[in-house]
Amino acid sequence: MMMNEGTPAISIDRLTKRYGQTLAVESLSLSVPQGTIFGLLGTNGAGKTTTFKCMLGLARPSEGSVSFEGRPLTPPLFERLAYVPEKCALYEWMTGAQLLEMQRRSFSRYDDKRANELMDLFALDRKKKLGKFSKGQQTAMALVLAFSIHPEILVLDEPAAGLDPVHQRHVLDLIIGESAGGATVVFSSHQIGQVERAAERVAIMHQGTLRLAGEVEQLKSDLKVVEATFDTDAPSLNGLSAEPSVGQIQRAGRLVRVYVKGNGDEIARKIGDMHPRSVRILDQNLEDIFLTTVGSSGSAMAADVAGASGR
Amino acid sequence: MPSIFTVDPHSGVPIYLQLIEQVKRSVALGVLTPGEQLPTVKQLALDLTINANTVGRVYRELERDGVIETSPGRGSFVRDNGGVGRATRAASDVAAAALDTAVREAKSIGIAADDAIALFRKALARWYPGSHDMENR
Numbered sequence: 518m519m520m521n522e523g524t525p526a527i528s529i530d531r532l533t534k535r536y537g538q539t540l541a542v543e544s545l546s547l548s549v550p551q552g553t554i555f556g557l558l559g560t561n562g563a564g565k566t567t568t569f570k571c572m573l574g575l576a577r578p579s580e581g582s583v584s585f586e587g588r589p590l591t592p593p594l595f596e597r598l599a600y601v602p603e604k605c606a607l608y609e610w611m612t613g614a615q616l617l618e619m620q621r622r623s624f625s626r627y628d629d630k631r632a633n634e635l636m637d638l639f640a641l642d643r644k645k646k647l648g649k650f651s652k653g654q655q656t657a658m659a660l661v662l663a664f665s666i667h668p669e670i671l672v673l674d675e676p677a678a679g680l681d682p683v684h685q686r687h688v689l690d691l692i693i694g695e696s697a698g699g700a701t702v703v704f705s706s707h708q709i710g711q712v713e714r715a716a717e718r719v720a721i722m723h724q725g726t727l728r729l730a731g732e733v734e735q736l737k738s739d740l741k742v743v744e745a746t747f748d749t750d751a752p753s754l755n756g757l758s759a760e761p762s763v764g765q766i767q768r769a770g771r772l773v774r775v776y777v778k779g780n781g782d783e784i785a786r787k788i789g790d791m792h793p794r795s796v797r798i799l800d801q802n803l804e805d806i807f808l809t810t811v812g813s814s815g816s817a818m819a820a821d822v823a824g825a826s827g828r
Numbered sequence: 829m830p831s832i833f834t835v836d837p838h839s840g841v842p843i844y845l846q847l848i849e850q851v852k853r854s855v856a857l858g859v860l861t862p863g864e865q866l867p868t869v870k871q872l873a874l875d876l877t878i879n880a881n882t883v884g885r886v887y888r889e890l891e892r893d894g895v896i897e898t899s900p901g902r903g904s905f906v907r908d909n910g911g912v913g914r915a916t917r918a919a920s921d922v923a924a925a926a927l928d929t930a931v932r933e934a935k936s937i938g939i940a941a942d943d944a945i946a947l948f949r950k951a952l953a954r955w956y957p958g959s960h961d962m963e964n965r
Binding site for chain 1: 837840841842843844870873874877879880881882889897898931933936938939
């Protein structure tokens, strides 16, 4: 493939990973455009960490492939790529200063001034043994290493886990700043609000498969809920379920909620003709969209949108 | 320095729509004056802790709408000619949309047209205290 503007920074093609009988990731396809921030969401066990490991060659895919800038991952790329794993294994007997020195010797792009600014930002003690660091401080140390080499591609697995709210905000600022400078960032987080702020594209995984992918702003524009109340029990609305824009329909006595793709005007008008007592169109934030997507009812609509915008 | 803009990233309303409306409102109200420079894309993204490409999209759309102009290497500025007029018209569009939502809400909970007009008069009297003739009409 020719390298050009349109070549994604990272491209995952039908990735499957089995551990014995367990299917950790099943036929996952994703593409991360260059210079964007990509958020990966999912409940525990959704397959996010396995996906990261397969991306970075730390686990061998059972099927499918991952490419960076159109090519397989090769050693030269490690100079320009930074990975912060969910569980950071730092040398416990080393001090922060010693670890920075090791980073300086290993990476030609290492920026000592930047590294020291970041040590101060996260209030990390250079003389303390890493084994004495709290979990949050170890994550912060791993972030200092990652951002000290001015990476072009950043892969961050739960980068804000264990950090206090102020340091969590610093992590977001670092991600946003690095991306504004042209870097590509993929990160996972259980804090949907962080993904909502920083990411322009998002993928929601559940039980090893991709359930929804797209631009955050587009998903918010495109996914609405039409809520109506009736004087007596809500009508069945069976006619509506055939509409292509309609996902799940929830009924509770006099109340009915219809999950729609699009702005909801058309469905609101149709329900309006059924003499409801009230009709309104509700926006959905990313948390609402996430919960609907991984919910037990696993809406058909969400799968539909993933199919349309997953590539 | 605190940003003059605020957005609610957790709202179901896309951030870029919120920000476009805020910039237009600021220009219409004179918080931003013609010729005034806007923060760089990166600076505003960091000030608000939001995606920089989202801010970039906001600036492109504001430029297309004739509210700001961007010159490469210099930055983005509120347009000297016509920027305020366009922003003011856009801001009144926002008011019209809000009023439309209010009327739809009133209708959807079964308020009769005459009662809706009475509600509207009451709101007018509250926010336009000097204009008695409006109530007497």
